[in-house]
Amino acid sequence: MTDSKILDKIINQTLETVDQSREQIYEIGEQSRNELQALEKELKEVRMKVASVIEKTDQTQQYARFARNRLVEVSKAFEKFTNEEVRQAYEQANNYQVQLAVLKQEEIQLRERRDQIERRLINLKDTVERADQLAGQMSVVYKFLSSDLKEVADVIEDAREKQAFGLKIIEAQEEERKKLSREIHDGPAQMMANVMLRSELIERIYQDKGIEEALNEIRDLRKMVKSSLAEVRRIIYDLRPMALDDLGLIPTLTKYLKTFEEHNQVSVVFQHFGKDKRLPQHYEIALFRLVQESVQNAYKHAEPNEIQVKIEIKPNKVIMIIKDDGKGFDPSEKKEGSFGLMGMKERVNMLKGEMQIQSKVQAGTLVIIGVPLHSAHDE
Template structure:
C-alpha cells in the first residue's frame, strides 16, 4: 500500500468533520501557547528570586567578613589575657586576690566570647552556603526555562504556519495533530524536568569561588593557617563547575542539523550520548533518507532528544 492509498479520502469529509478538525488544531495551538506563557512566568519568578538571593548573599558575605575580623581581634585579646593570667599565676604573691580574680575572669570571658564568635561564624557560613545553593538552583531553572521557550517557539511556529494546510487535507491533519501532541508532551515533560532539575550550575559555582577568594584575602592578612583549607574548597568548586560546564556543552552540542542533516546529527548525538553515559542505543533507519524543512528537522530532533533524556 502506497502513501496515497493509506490516507483517508478527503472528498468524503464533510463540513462538520472539517470544523471539528479546525477546533482541534486551534486547541493545540492555544495549549502550546498557554504552556509557553506558564514557562515564561516561571522564568520571570526565578529572575526576581535570583535578584533577592544575590542581595542576601552579599549581605551575609559582609557579615561573615565582619565576624572574621571580630574573631581575629578577640583571638589576640584572648591570647594576651592568657599570657597575663600566666604572669599573675607565676607571681601570685605580688598581686591581690581581687587582681587575680579580675585577670582570671577577664581571660574566661574572652574565651567564652571567642567560642561564641566562632560558632556564629560557622552558622553564618552555612547560611551563606545555603543562600548560594538556592541561587544556583534558581539560575539553573531560569536558564532552562529560557532555553525551553526558544525551542517551543520553533515548534509553535511550525504548528501555526501549517494550520491552513492541515485543514485542507485530513491525512496531513492527522500527522500534524500527532506532531502537535508530541510537542505538547515534550513541553510538559520539560516543565517537570525544570521543576526538579536543581543540579549545581557553573554560574553560581564561579560566584561562590569569587566570594571565597575575597575571604582568602582576609585570611591571608589575619589568619594564614586557614588559607589552605579554603583554597582546597575553591579547587573542589572549580572541578564541580567544570563538570557542569561540560555537561551543559554536551546538552547544547547537537545544533548542526542544517549542516549535517537530521540522520547524521542523530547518529552523532547517539554516539556522544553512549560515550558520555555508557548507554547502548540501537538506531534503526527505515526507508531512504529525505531532506525536510529545517524547522521540521529541528523539531523532530528535539522530540527525539526529549524522549531519550
Template sequence: MSQPKEAVDLRAIDGILKETVAMVKHSREQMYEVAELARTECLTLEWELAQAQAAVIQEIDRVEELEKADRRARELLVTVSRQYRERTHREIQSAYEKARQAHVQAKVAQERELHLRRRRDELARRLKNMLAMAERADALVSRVGVVMEYLSGDLEHLSGQIGECQRRQEVVFSIIRAQEEERLRVAREIHDGPAQTLAGVLLKLDVCLRLLGQEPARVEAELRAIADAARLSLKDVRKTIF
C-alpha cells in the first residue's frame, strides 16, 4: 500500500512569514539606529572639521609671522657677524641666540601646521565616508520599509490564501485515502470471491482433463459444476464493479 505524502504544514509557513516580517521590522529599526548614529557622527565631524580648518588658517598666519621673524633674525645675525669688529661679544651672542630661537619657533610652527593640515584632511575623509554611510543607511531603511509594508499589507490576505490551500490539500488527501481504501476493498473482494472461484475452476478443469475418456459421467458433472461456479464468479465480479 502506497502511503500518501504528509501534508505540508501551511500553518508553520504562515508562522514563518509572520516571524520574517517581525525580523524585517527589527532589522529596519536597527538600520534606522545606524542611520541616526551616522548622522550624529556627521554633525560631530563637521564641527571638528570646522575647528580644524580654523586652526589651520590661524596656524598659517602664525607660521608666516614666525618665518618673517626668522628671516629678520638671520639678517640681523648676518649684519652683526659682518660688523664683528664693531660689535661686542654680548651683542653677537644675543643676535645668534635670537636667530636660533626664531628659527626653532618657525620650524615648530611649520610642523604644527603640517599636523593640523593632516588632521583636517583626515576629518574630511572621515566625514565623506560617514555621509556616504548615512545615505546608504537611509536608502536601506527606505527600501526595507517598502518591503515591510508590502509584506504586512499582504500578510492577512496571504494567510487566508494559505488557509484555503491547506483546506484544499486536506480535501485532496482525503480523496487519495478514500481511493486507496476503495482499492483495498475491491482487492479483498476479488481475492476472497472471483479469485478463489477461478482457482477452483482451474483445479476442476485439471481433474476433467485427467478423467476425460475414463469417467464421462463424472466429467459431465464436473463441467456443470464449473459452469455454475463461473456464472457465480461473473455475478460477483459485476457486483464488485458496479
C-alpha cells in the first residue's frame, strides 16, 4: 500500500471516528434536553400543586378553627346538646385535624420534589450546555478535516489566517444558533410561562382581594405580553429586517440606526445622497449587513461618542462611509476583533467591491466601501 493510500485510510478512519463521536454527543445533548423539558413541565405542575395545597391548607385551617370553637362551645354547655350533636362536634374537629396533617405532609413531599427537580435541572442545563459546546467543537473539527484546503489557499495568501477565519466562521454559526436558542428560552418563552402562571392567579386574586386588584394584575399581565411581543419582534428583526423587503435599503437603515442610537446611547448621524432607488435584493441585504457590522464593531471595540454613516447611491456604484471618533487601532496588529473586519472584506469581495480601513490609536476609524452596480444589470 502506498503512502498516499495509507494517509487516505487514516483520514477516513479519523473522519468516521469524529463523526460517530459527534453523533453520540448530539444524542446525549438531545436526551438531556428532552429530560430538561419534561422536568421543567413537571416543575411547573409541582409548583401549581404546592400553591393549591397551600390554598387548601388555609381553607382547612379556617374550617378547623370553626370546628374547635364549636367543640369548645359544646364542652362548656354539655347538657344543652344531644349526644349526637356532641359526637358530631368531636368528629368534625378531629376530621379537620387529620386533613390538616395530611395536607401538611403532602406539602412537605411536594416541596422536597420541587427542590429535587430544581437541583436536577441545574445539572441538566450544565450537561446540555457542555454537550452543545462539544458538538460544536466536533463539527468544527469534522468540517475542517473534510474541507478542501487547497481551494482556501488559492483565495487567501496567508494559509494560517484563512484556516483560522474558516474556523471562526463555523464557530460563529454554532454560537449564533446557541445565542438565538438562549434568547428565545430566556426571553419570550420564560415570559410567556410567567404569563401563564400569573393568569391562573387572577381568579384567586379576584376572590380574595376584589375586582380592582384583579384588574391591576390584568394590566401588569398586558404589559408582560407587550414586552414579550417586542422581544420576539427584536429577535426576528436581528435575523432579517422585514422592512428591507417592503421599504428598501435607505428607509430600513434609517430605522435601524435610530433604534441602534436609542438602545446603545451613542450618537449616530446618518446621511444619504443620490436617488433613493431599489436595488437587487442580494445587494440590499449585503449593504445593510455591512453597515450593521460596521456600527456594531465601532460600538463594541472603539467606545465612540459619535458614529457617522454616509451612503451615496450612484447609477453604477454605491459608496458607503462609516466613521467613528473612538479609540481606534493599529491596522498592522492582528487582534481578536479583526475577524469581524475579515468577514466584511469577504462580503465586499463577493460583491466585487473594494473596502479601505483607515485607523490610528486614539484617532478613530474610517471605513470606506465601494460596490459596483453594473453587474446587477448584466445578470
